[in-house]
Amino acid sequence: MGIPATGVQAAREQELRLVFRCDACDHKAKAVVLGRGQGSGVALMHLDVDGAARRAGAAATAGASKNARRLLELVACPACGHADGGAWTRAWLRVALIATAAAAPGLAAGGFIAVIAGGRGGFPLTVGLGLMTLGAVIGIAIAVSLAWPLGDVAGRVSFESADAKREDVSPGRRPGRSTPPRRRRRPGSPGRPPPARARG
Numbered sequence: 001m002g003i004p005a006t007g008v009q010a011a012r013e014q015e016l017r018l019v020f021r022c023d024a025c026d027h028k029a030k031a032v033v034l035g036r037g038q039g040s041g042v043a044l045m046h047l048d049v050d051g052a053a054r055r056a057g058a059a060a061t062a063g064a065s066k067n068a069r070r071l072l073e074l075v076a077c078p079a080c081g082h083a084d085g086g087a088w089t090r091a092w093l094r095v096a097l098i099a100t101a102a103a104a105p106g107l108a109a110g111g112f113i114a115v116i117a118g119g120r121g122g123f124p125l126t127v128g129l130g131l132m133t134l135g136a137v138i139g140i141a142i143a144v145s146l147a148w149p150l151g152d153v154a155g156r157v158s159f160e161s162a163d164a165k166r167e168d169v170s171p172g173r174r175p176g177r178s179t180p181p182r183r184r185r186r187p188g189s190p191g192r193p194p195p196a197r198a199r200g
């Protein structure tokens with residue numbers, strides 16, 4: 001019998017203002033990064049559920065901040081386009097490691113059962129292969145959920161100084177055309193209609 005407990009899950013999404021610095025060209029820019037994080041808290045014996053919710057929220061906020069910093073390492077430099085290859089390698093390694101760790105119990109237990117079942121086949125082999133499949137599915141699902149945000153790094157990082165740099169456009173005055181665009185349209189039908197000739 002387990003100890004009765006309340007589990008609280010929290011998810012946070014928050015914008016962080018961070019300073020981007022490019023390793024290649026030393027360009028510095030203020031960035032606004034949308035980080036996402038998840039956290040969980042457990043209240044044993046259903047006591048202090050508020051505290052568990054607070055811990056879950058704090059963990060989610062910390063996760064969102066960490067996530068934002070990680071995203072900023074991945075984004076390409078707005079000045080020279082350089083992207084940190086090492087940071088991308090670390091990001092993919094992290095996805096692979098977490099997914100493998102998630103898939104491992106199912107794969108190991110299923111593989112063990114399948115080997116024990118040996119050539120006899122039948123139900124134990126089915127259970128073993130089923131567990132291995134389950135492990136693989138969990139691993140793939142986690143890999144996809146972790147890899148998905150990596151495809152939208154540019155969409156979650158925006159640079160503030162990129163807009164501030166455009167000083168040629170003074171605020172309040174919109175550069176417009178001095179003359180309205182002219183469109184010439186002939187009132188009549190285009191071309192000359194062939195003269196109708198009647199011969200009788």
Ligand SMILES: [Zn+2]
Pocket residue numbers: 022023024025026027077078079080081082
């Ligand atoms: Zn750069």
